[in-house]
Amino acid sequence: MRPLREHQSEAIRLLRLSLAKGNKRPMLQAPTGFGKTLLGAAITQMALDKGNRVCFTVPAVSLIDQTVEAFRAEGITDIGVIQADHPGTDSMARVQVASVQTLSRRMFPGTDLVIVDEAHQAYKTVFQWMANNPKLPFVGLSATPWTKGLGKHYDDLIIAATTADLIERGYLSKFRVYAPTHPDLTGVRTRAGDYAEDDLAEAMSKPQLTADIVSTWMRLGENRPTLCFAVNRAHAKFLKEEFERAGARTGYVDAYTTRDERQQLAEDFQAGRVKVVVNVGVLTTGVDWDVRCLILARPTKSEILFTQIIGRALRTAEGKADALILDHSDTTLRLGFVTDIHHETLDTGRKKESSSGQRAKPVKAPKECPSCAYLKPAGVHACPSCGFAPEKIEEVETIEGELAQVKGKPKTFDKATKQRWWSGLLWYVDTRGKSRGWASHTYKDKFGVWPRDLFDHAIEPDGEVRNFVKHKAIRWAKGQAKKQEQAHAA
Known part of the structure; x- marks a missing residue:
């Protein structure tokens, strides 16, 4: 089995502590990028090392083969599949992999531990299995264990890492x-x-x-x-x-x-x-x-x-x-x-409350940049994407008796950016039969000014220039189609 990363090892440590405290139904939160499959394999191997049998449930039949292949890649080979006519069926294997749908139509298998993948989906079949076997341990795995009422069935939430943690560590x-x-x-x-x-x-x-x-x-x-x-x-x-x-x-x-x-x-x-x-x-x-x-x-x-x-x-x-x-x-x-x-x-x-007994404060929603539509965290003034920063002054100013709205500063571009765009547009002139006037007007659509003091050197455009040209072509085509519709209607 591959070595565990620090957050995976921490999850195993916290799981052991939870079980040692007498919890029978712990829930492990494993965000995207956590390595949930490897974590599930490690928990399975931990049970096998103690001579126990394991049933690993997945939310869909389509995930059975994927899980079996992943476990075998980690060295767990004594695996049977609970699914009609599946070639991997082996009731004597110490590890059984089954879909929740299949279990809902069969008797629950004899096992010493059940691992429930995507446990937030809260299947009634699993809850019935829990109710019928109060001493049988169940371990839930989920990136999002926040389903309403899930705490009625699982008795502990184990958080070894969050999405923010994994981004900070470079795993996401x-x-x-x-x-x-x-x-x-x-x-x-x-x-x-x-x-x-x-x-x-x-x-x-x-x-x-x-x-x-x-x-x-x-x-x-x-x-x-x-x-x-x-x-x-x-x-x-x-x-x-x-x-x-x-x-x-x-x-x-x-x-x-x-x-x-x-x-x-x-x-x-x-x-x-x-x-x-x-x-x-x-x-x-x-x-x-x-x-x-x-x-x-x-x-x-x-x-x-x-x-x-x-x-x-x-x-x-x-x-x-x-x-x-x-x-x-x-x-x-x-x-x-x-x-x-x-x-x-x-x-x-029940209604959620903080540890102090007061309701937890809601998270402040992000704010949209009025210049480029980038969503920035609440409290961030200047846009991290385009640099636009709303002026912290009155929204109107008086000029000779008339009111004029104060607008934000327009976005500025350096000369290198303008040259890159102009050269890319000239490539269309040289290779796609576009006119120089088309290039000039497209440039003005982007920057609001005509191309001046730039070299007439064509280079193949990058994705940003290509996408802008395509966007403009689509907009023009739709405008033409609308004019034709109006002409026919008249």
Whole structure:
């Protein structure tokens, strides 16, 4: 078995302490990047070393083979699978891997320890198993153990590291969040604590919002490998069509996508043959793709779902400086950054209070930069992205009897940046048949001034210039289409 990292070793130490205190149902919080599979294998091996049997439960049949392969890679080979017609079925093996769905239709296996993966999903089957076997130890594993009432079934929360800890130690990627558009959720109802899917899909499928999602990615996405989270299948397919219409090769995943199709899509994504993958709630767990940009087009009130989604972009990778989050849902503005979401205890169904007996203060929401839509932490004055800092003066000033609104200072660009853009635009003139006038007007669209005192030297444009050019072309095409519609209507 691979050596454990410091936070994994600390989790094992705290787990042993919890069990020694008499707790039978501890919950281990293991955020994205913690190495939950290795942690689960280490706990399993710890039980095997004592001569005990282990049952490891997963939330879906599709994760059984993945778990078995991961355990075998760590040297745990005495494994059986509880699943009809599975070639790995072996009731005599000391380690059994089963899906919760399979267990709901069978008798619970004889075992000395149960490890429940993704325990925040709070399956009734697991709770029934607990109730029928009060002396049998259960260990829950979850990145987000904050489900309401989970503390009625588990008796201890073990936090060896948080998302913020893992980012600080370099095990997770830093991230930037932009809120380019704000959906109108007026009239969207709430069901089971989150937005009603049918209402939400209608609100998020408005053509202008969908166009903004695509054009923003073209402008800000830096051509990064991207996951996009949609509301439902219709919304996801609509987004896929819009991305492909804009020239971005796009994949699609939902609950009905086969394992082979997912594997092929993962390979295409890794190889760069697919730039954007739009999905409907199926890539929130068990995915270790190299995601460098994430589009949140699915508003949620759930801290659990929000954290699971953002976690897909936080894995580190070679050459990855940070993750880019394009939040078109206002979820970050409502819930805060994922690094701000933290709970010290399991939820027992009662109103949460701090250790002093007073209700815990809510986390201050981030603020949107009015210049570039970057979300900055509360209390940060100057925008870390564009440098814009609101003037701390009166909002109006008197000039000859008239009131004039005071605006922030415009964003400035150095000459090297302007030269890079001008040279990139001249490349389009030399290689794509564009006119010099087109290059000059595109430059003015970007910088607000005409290109002056710059060298006429064409170089191949970078992703930022290409995306801006594509964004402008899409905007022009849509304007032409609108004019034609108006002409026909007249």
